[in-house]
Amino acid sequence: MKHAVSHSRVDASVRDAGAGVWSLHVLGTGAASAVDLGASGAVLERDGTPLLLIDCGPGTLEHYLRGYGALPPAVFITHGHMDHVAGLERLFHTAWFDPAQRGRVKLFMHANLVPILQARVADYPNAIAEGGSNFWEAFRLVALTRGFWLDGWWFDVFATRHHVPGTSFGVALRGCFGWTGDTRPIPETLSALADAQTLIAHDCALHGNPSHTGVDDLEREYPEAMRAQLLLYHYGSEADAQALRGRGFKVAVPDGRYPLHAPHPVRTEAG
Numbered sequence: 001m002k003h004a005v006s007h008s009r010v011d012a013s014v015r016d017a018g019a020g021v022w023s024l025h026v027l028g029t030g031a032a033s034a035v036d037l038g039a040s041g042a043v044l045e046r047d048g049t050p051l052l053l054i055d056c057g058p059g060t061l062e063h064y065l066r067g068y069g070a071l072p073p074a075v076f077i078t079h080g081h082m083d084h085v086a087g088l089e090r091l092f093h094t095a096w097f098d099p100a101q102r103g104r105v106k107l108f109m110h111a112n113l114v115p116i117l118q119a120r121v122a123d124y125p126n127a128i129a130e131g132g133s134n135f136w137e138a139f140r141l142v143a144l145t146r147g148f149w150l151d152g153w154w155f156d157v158f159a160t161r162h163h164v165p166g167t168s169f170g171v172a173l174r175g176c177f178g179w180t181g182d183t184r185p186i187p188e189t190l191s192a193l194a195d196a197q198t199l200i201a202h203d204c205a206l207h208g209n210p211s212h213t214g215v216d217d218l219e220r221e222y223p224e225a226m227r228a229q230l231l232l233y234h235y236g237s238e239a240d241a242q243a244l245r246g247r248g249f250k251v252a253v254p255d256g257r258y259p260l261h262a263p264h265p266v267r268t269e270a271g
């Protein structure tokens with residue numbers, strides 16, 4: 001009985017699983033200091049329609065609105081650093097003051113991030129000067145642990161290696177794409193989530209550090225076949241991007257669109 005609703009929903013997605021054209025629209029590709037490249041973030045599109053915005057750093061919402069002309073239907077937040085969440089205040093205001101949008105934008109985040117974002121962006125006396133507004137009420141906050149359902153698809157959420165354990169997460173759609181968020185190398189995690197057709201958008205700068213991956217790390221820790229699936233972002237400059245290409249990697253450009261395979265049909269969240 002408890003599975004009856006989800007089965008019918010998933011069956012619908014199975015039927016049309018091969019019909020959609022999927023792509024990843026990378027909005028920004030920059031590290032926190034690389035302002036000209038835009039804050040790292042991307043939009044998962046199906047048949048040209050935005051399904052999910054990943055991260056909402058400074059300028060991300062403006063970039064999104066220029067491209068799509070309306071608020072995103074759903075947003076996934078990887079972690080609480082400001083280059084990934086500074087745009088949430090603008091998103092709050094835009095959603096709150098639009099009666100058609102208030103409380104409609106789904107905001108997916110790991111449950112561990114709720115207290116962090118409460119402190120970073122939500123905790124301010126009177127979210128709007130007039131009063132009468134609760135910050136989270138502008139959204140449909142969906143706290144999660146293993147992943148989430150969206151439009152009949154199961155998205156895996158996985159821990160990454162970025163500052164304090166349990167505070168940074170990536171997202172993946174089986175057979176389609178993975179987005180690491182900020183991370184050191186995580187080959188075991190990605191090999192469990194990504195098959196040969198999965199595009200893996202991966203944090204990478206020219207030089208690694210305790211928070212981020214460098215190209216030497218990729219060459220040392222990832223097998224050759226997986227390296228060929230990577231699309232690098234979160235780098236320091238266009239010159240760094242060229243150097244990464246010179247090492248044989250695909251590197252995302254700001255506003256670039258990358259074709260994806262349609263995701264594998266999934267029948268349970270454990271599948």
Ligand SMILES: [Zn+2]
Binds near residue numbers: 079182
């Ligand atoms: Zn970060």
